[in-house]
Amino acid sequence: xxxxxxxxxxxxxxxxxxxxxxxxxxxxxxxxxxxxxxxxxxxxxxxxxxxxxxxxxxxxxxxxxxxxxxxxxxxxxxxxxxxxxxxxxxxxxxxxxxxxxxxxxxxxxxxxxxxxxxxx
Amino acid sequence: xxxxxxxxxxxxxxxxxxxxxxxxxxxxxxxxxxxxxxxxxxxxxxxxxxxxxxxxxxxxxxxxxxxxxxxxxxxxxxxxxxxxxxxxxxxxxxxxxxxxxxxxxxxxxxxxxxxxxxxxxxxxxxxxxxxxxxxxxxxxxxxxxxxxxxxxxxxxxxxxxxxxxxxxxxxxxxxxxxxxxxxxxxxx
Numbered sequence: 091x092x093x094x095x096x097x098x099x100x101x102x103x104x105x106x107x108x109x110x111x112x113x114x115x116x117x118x119x120x121x122x123x124x125x126x127x128x129x130x131x132x133x134x135x136x137x138x139x140x141x142x143x144x145x146x147x148x149x150x151x152x153x154x155x156x157x158x159x160x161x162x163x164x165x166x167x168x169x170x171x172x173x174x175x176x177x178x179x180x181x182x183x184x185x186x187x188x189x190x191x192x193x194x195x196x197x198x199x200x201x202x203x204x205x206x207x208x209x210x
Numbered sequence: 211x212x213x214x215x216x217x218x219x220x221x222x223x224x225x226x227x228x229x230x231x232x233x234x235x236x237x238x239x240x241x242x243x244x245x246x247x248x249x250x251x252x253x254x255x256x257x258x259x260x261x262x263x264x265x266x267x268x269x270x271x272x273x274x275x276x277x278x279x280x281x282x283x284x285x286x287x288x289x290x291x292x293x294x295x296x297x298x299x300x301x302x303x304x305x306x307x308x309x310x311x312x313x314x315x316x317x318x319x320x321x322x323x324x325x326x327x328x329x330x331x332x333x334x335x336x337x338x339x340x341x342x343x344x345x346x347x348x349x350x351x352x353x354x355x356x357x358x359x360x361x362x363x364x365x366x367x368x369x370x371x372x373x374x375x376x377x378x379x380x381x382x383x384x385x386x387x388x389x390x391x392x393x394x395x396x397x398x
Contacts, residue, residue, distance in 0.1 A: 096381060099331045100350040108243045112257060116235045116264050123265060124228055 342377030
């Protein structure tokens, strides 16, 4: 088949006319869209300091878990020079279960990010 | 199509005059529905896809900076939407080998034969692999303008030329056996 033949057939496309209600239907959809309030943005400004603290607590919880594991396996852990403020912080994290709260917050954030990516 | 009208309507819509978008819809409904129709040969779906393209254009109107013509921006947006829609839910196509041959080809009249040839060619285009199909459709939609097709597809002209060449090659090889006979009969 020659290119001319292909060109002739494919270039001579019959035009279709949109249905009578097309413009109205599009405008209705646009008006609906305009009337829908825009999505509330995630409050990063407020969430970031809390999340940073959570990540820190999670990190310490992990360190503690590793130390406990080493201790239970009978491995002699070397002296760890931990500042007293951090020790108190870690202790309060352990007492209040903040590690679990941090973990649940991180999981919530991950699920929010995933769902907004899927919605987009 | 008036570029100045498009620009004025876009400014009005961005300024809060929603009714001005109707001018854009009225000017571009035909081209957008026709482009969508070429992708799937389904009128109902073509209108749905064109409506979605116009809605998406409304949502992203503030992203049109005026560097390219409004039509270029709109066709690129619509092409992107149509291609992803058809990759998600492909158009119903009949494999070329399954298109029935007329039982007695010699008795068919010229008009029927021509209509059959056109149908075969269009089915063959829809059966092409996506990247060649999209290029072939856009090339002929833009009156065989490679630059315009490249802009709509967001690809370099060289890539479009190469895909067009390969797409036509596939079409020629698939249609050769089926379309040679009617041509020869006509010439005889």
